[in-house]
Amino acid sequence: MKVIFNTFLCFILLFTSALNTFANVNEARAKTTSINGRINLSNEYVISITDLLNKQQGEEYPLAADGSFAVKVEISKPTWYEISFVPIKKDRQLGATFPLLVAPGDDLDFQLNYDKATYLTVLNKSKKSENSALIEYASFSNCTMRDLFYKRDKPEEYAKVINSYLSEAKSLSAKHKVKNKQIADYLNLWSYNNYLSVATSSKQFVIPEELAKQIPSIIDSEMMLTFWNGVFNINNFINSFLNNERDPLNRIAQKSDKLNELFKTKALINAVIQKDFEGFVTSYKIVNTDMFNSDIQRLEVLLSKAGDEQMKSSIMRDFKNLIYTSAGSNIPEVKFKNIAGNDVSLADFKGKYVYIDLWASWCVPCIKEIPFLHELEKEYKDKDIVFVSISLDNNKDDWRKKVAELKLEGNQWELGDSNYDKLMNVTGIPHFILYSPEGKLLQYKAPRPSSNEIKKLFNSFKL
Template sequence: MKNIVKLFCILCLVSCKKDHEKDYIILSGEIANKIQDYIVVSINNTEIKDTIQLSSTGHFIDTLKVDNGAHLISHGKVYLRPYFEKGYNVTLKFDANDFNNTLTYAGKGAEANNYILAKRQKELKLIKNRKHFYSLSEKDYKETVAKIKDTSISLLAKNLKISNDFRKKELRNIRYEYINNLLSYEEFHNYFTKDNTFKVSEQFLPDLKDFDFNNGDDYLFSSAYKRILNINLKKTAKTLIEENKMPRDIANLKEIAAIQNDTIRNSLLYSESVYGITYTSSLDEFYKIFMEGSTNSDHKATISDNYKKLKKVEKGQVSPQFVDYKNYSGGTKSLSDFKGKYVYIDVWATWCAPCKKEIPSLKEIEKTYHNKNIEFISISIDKTSDYEKWKRMVSKENLGGVQLFADNAWESQFIQEYLIKGIPRFILLDPQGHILTANAPRPSEPELIGLFNELSI
């Protein structure tokens, strides 16, 4: 607490500086029933600005260098998207056990953020729930999204203390939200009504012929703008995929690299690459497109480091080793114990829904290739505290193959050397311990049997 008081005093001294001269904000707050001892402030899901520690009572205060725009604050499974402008001195409070009903803002910058909260509440009243909203007829849906737009414009007009910069951007954002709702309707209507034959009428969709896809300010400000941009990128990438038989990830990256605006191009290239490079089957081409397209030195350093690590686990390389992982059947096992056989490794966790979805298919594959020259190994990266939970699940699901427990969850050396950032992940090794593929097909994918057949397993 003394440190927080001391920091507060320092911040008070520097706050004499005129707001328009500041290149930072002061962010403070209080979280009741805190989930963990910190909050994470990001530009988006991949670009972290700062990690702020909480006191024992859930209080915090810090300065942040930010660009004007929307940000992401995460605290455990609680997420909020405040808007920041340089010079803000904003305080937020919420109860982690009742976030939706307790979040409030105060101080300089509160007006814009409380407007965002009020706007969202009015929108939810009109939507009711997602299933109801997206199941509406085309006519009723369009009328509802028009009403949402008009309600938001009216609410913005009543908030006279909001800055002119925010007001101008928000007016454009309201238009983007309207457009995005129209673009999203067909996909979500199909999902919620289970009618995959439904297509919107031609006059329903907005005309994007003159849409500005290179507005960096709106990209930073508006989530709806980002979604419209991504929808358009997928559409243009689809042409490359179909006409040039290009892999989807390469086509997507090429389209992003062609964006003129530096802010948008750098951000999207990084968010697409920081995880995408660990999955691509065209590593050198993927890396080349990123490096030629990005002008952000920090991003390039991160992706270059990832590229160097991934070159070490390319096809033909000797696989990284795991040593003395706990075996469900007793004792321990190391990767070297399985030399002489093909090895199909499943990296998973008990909390991972997509991992559990693969279990029935994995059981079938194991049954089909029983007594063949292949070993099926499942490595759990559950936390040490969930060791008993893992054992119960292996028993309950009657999981086959060799069931192992990694020594340090995500931080296990084997996981780190393969640069695994998402699960499930499947790896196939040859009998000499060389990598055949660090991104093997999933058990549910027909390509896996085709690969086994090619190898005459």
């Protein structure tokens, strides 16, 4: 009898466990959420829905001719989105953008009016939602930016406008009776980010000492990374605590210590300090090899204290690659792809000068240089100089279309798996590089084809 009872008890426990598991699965199951409404735009616009945290390109949904929209998303937990009304042809002003917190099963409806002067207005016929506080604050932020511009020379009014960033968030939270903690916290965080964006960049405004002590605990959130200027604002704020240290690596060490003293959110700390590491790498100039090797060791020690492994390896790789940007360095032994998809190498041109144009199909300044580049190619076609155009396009079809459209000839290459742009620490295009016949770097930033210097330089060679 005891054996039977124990068996029955085990069955009950297993059945209960199965029920709980089923309940948890159901609870985590995605639900359909609707985001509907209307805005006074036309079907020349789309509504874009992007995950606010990862900022990856979101889904786009067409607006009807009357500006109405109906979006359905499947989510299993409350999710932050960035909502944008974007012109299809990209030839007119962005309609509007704002954050939104959406919960599984929500049925949201927003009736909106867009105006250049007042930005967004949530009309009374909208379905009641605490998210309206976020939409109205987006409008307030946009208008206040213009207001600040006109009051720059009026210290008292200027300070009043800066402080309104904080007071308006509280006012809207009360107006819309915001009870959702996530929305309330985000609205507060947003207000302080706006406050810092002006307060830390203005010479005529000083953050009150007592408030400066409170700010770190208020903005110590990974959600600060959702703001396009969040990291920049924290950087400026932290800089006010630092000594006037001129050595860049010592300054980064000082900043790292201060960040860890004031903040607990590792993702936030890493994002802020990463910008300083990246700035150090991009601005570094190799004076001599011994000093460079010494700085490699110093950087390794400093990076060992950072928590983000991917960041550490990326920064270290980019810094060591700077050796390729130093005059006299060898052409990297990497392979590119030509327009036919075959492997090609810069080493094939040994014995000739090599003038490289790093460009992309979407880069307007790059396209403007192409006619001048053609003229150079014609003038020096019988000389010991080779012209190579290397595309940095991610979309290879766009590159091929542009090559055909512009009727480009000669050495039309793309990066392939070379990572040449990373090896050469290229931070902007167009970028022109010149190698000697011996395969040594002559100029990391050679003159543009449109410049007066380029022909003088070429003519100085024994071509």
